[in-house]
């Protein structure tokens with residue numbers, strides 16, 4: 001199959017790219033017709049967006065407080081269209097939590113000031129964007145997972161969609177449908193964090209040469225339905241409990257209309273303790289009196305988890321190659337200081353669209369022309385924003401207090417601080433060896449799941465509405481099982497059992513031997529295993545189309 005532009009992933013970055021390109025081509029043609037611009041009229045390019053989720057929005061997971069700057073620019077010219085935000089931020093604050101106490105910071109640090117921004121569900125936004133795309137002639141296909149890039153030499157010429165209907169051993173079943181090869185002049189990767197094709201391209205084309213390693217966090221979130229009225233638009237961030245001073249992260253509580261509360265916890269994936277467990281941290285956070293009072297009388301209705309690329313400017317890979325552009329989280333376009341990436345994803349998609357227009361006019365999709373994407377980025381407000389925080393996340397790799405001092409210095413020096421660039425290590429390299437807790441020692445105090453406030457992992461999997469066809473090849477490839485059983489058990493205590501927020505990995509004792517069981521049907525596609533495995537032997541690959549979480553309005 002051939003199209004002009006193939007966009008992989010229906011997140012805000014790809015969809016903004018498709019929408020903006022439609023508009024730019026229209027504007028270009030109008031200008032040519034009116035004689036105000038040289039050059040020829042362009043054929044309307046064929047645009048195809050593919051998404052692995054069962055429907056658009058099924059894998060959309062965020063906070064989300066949206067800085068409206070990106071969408072404001074995108075919608076210029078789409079008259080009458082409005083982003084389906086939940087509503088404006090009505091109150092924001094930073095709380096510092098000890099084990100039982102809480103303290104409202106008298107000032108909200110500028111990066112966490114959210115007045116003027118909008119609270120939103122990313123799922124609702126991308127569904128609306130996809131509909132707008134379709135109204136503008138873009139083809140949007142859910143259940144289409146791209147599994148690899150197609151090349152001619154080192155020029156990207158499209159992507160291969162995964163087969164559907166293979167059994168556990170990879171044999172075709174009665175419903176077998178072979179995947180398509182989609183050829184395109186330009187392929188845009190907007191796969192979100194730790195994209196499969198993005199990583200492939202990065203390795204083959206050395207897109208990360210000379211860059212810092214990307215580091216990530218993982219965010220888990222539950223949506224709670226309260227019976228009592230809740231003021232919408234409240235945005236609270238927290239620091240402290242249940243994290244110690246070594247790890248980076250914190251909690252968030254955002255309130256929505258219909259008495260919904262989104263309660264989430266983010267932890268940096270560069271922690272030392274191999275028993276760190278993001279779902280458990282969320283349960284500990286909810287059990288804190290400050291949070292449990294807010295959730296009093298409510299019940300969870302949804303759950304999800306997802307990685308966040310936090311490395312910032314110095315960790316961004318080269319986002320172009322012959323026939324290839326990379327946008328949004330896949331390009332590392334996220335401000336970890338503000339926990340915001342949606343506006344940057346939208347802006348990067350728009351800058352990619354402007355570059356594609358140029359390439360269509362010049363009938364040239366070589367790296368030489370697509371490099372214009374970086375030039376446009378460097379002149380944009382997105383670059384200005386990321387440049388000011390270029391050393392922020394790096395500062396926190398050696399502990400919270402050191403991080404605060406460096407962050408303060410960076411704030412007054414426009415991001416420079418004491419060292420520029422400040423060094424950083426890939427997160428998995430910082431995990432320390434597992435030590436057995438002493439007899440009777442409780443390492444992570446956690447209320448037993450009571451089905452009310454505290455929820456176990458499998459119940460949370462249920463709330464995520466996750467489903468995969470069970471009779472298909474396991475999409476989580478462990479490259480060396482021997483390492484899992486004969487080294488990892490002794491060296492790190494099999495941290496996969498802890499870092500997976502949906503209990504995909506279990507070590508079972510069978511016939512006197514340890515065995516790794518992979519419950520891949522539980523996977524919510526957060527990518528934590530691919531990122532945090534200390535030996536880097538877990539490879540996350542896209543399962544057959546439609547598998548994964550079924551998020552509604554997360």
Ligand SMILES: Cc1cc2nc3c(=O)[nH]c(=O)nc-3n(C[C@H](O)[C@H](O)[C@H](O)COP(=O)(O)OP(=O)(O)OC[C@H]3O[C@@H](n4cnc5c(N)ncnc54)[C@H](O)[C@@H]3O)c2cc1C
Nearest residue numbers: 009011012013052059062063065146192219328329341342
């Ligand atoms: C817990 C949490 C809280 C956050 N809070 C905020 C916030 O308050 N404000 C804010 O601005 N940002 C926030 N962010 C960040 C924000 O969500 C991201 O920056 C933004 O969603 C990035 O958009 P994207 O289009 O690049 O990627 P995504 O939104 O991740 O979309 C990528 C899409 O591509 C699909 N995909 C991936 N691989 C393939 C493939 N191979 N084939 C087909 N489809 C594929 C995925 O299923 C997904 O639908 C938060 C993130 C998390 C995890």
